[in-house]
Amino acid sequence: MINPANKNLSLVRQCRLLSISRSGWYYESKGENPLNLTLMRLIDEQFLKTPYYGSRQMARHLIRSGYRVGRKHVQ
Incomplete structure (x- = not known):
């Protein structure tokens, strides 16, 4: 305009x-950071398998997968 x-x-x-x-x-x-896009995809995939995971368990899952994230980043 x-x-x-x-x-x-x-x-x-x-x-x-x-x-x-x-x-x-x-x-x-x-735009969005490529790492954040990857993390969001992984969180979505895991959430479909385990919808009862909270931010702490999801952060632990990502750490076990090789990503260095904290609970606040997952929230």
């Missing part, structure tokens, strides 16, 4: 009309 080449409305004015910050216009999302 924002056209930076517009000569009648500045970029600042266009952002203000749309109620977004200028930094929000320039922000580019980095």
Whole structure:
């Protein structure tokens, strides 16, 4: 919706009309870390087998699988 080449409305004015910050216009999302994607996949697979695992048991499972994670990261 924002056209930076517009000569009648500045970029600042266009952002203000749309109620977004200028930094929000320039922000580019980095996406998810590949390690986190792997961990989430492993957690999902294990959760389907053992839905009663909590964060502590899931962290222990990942540690046994060779990943260095803590309970807070699993939560």
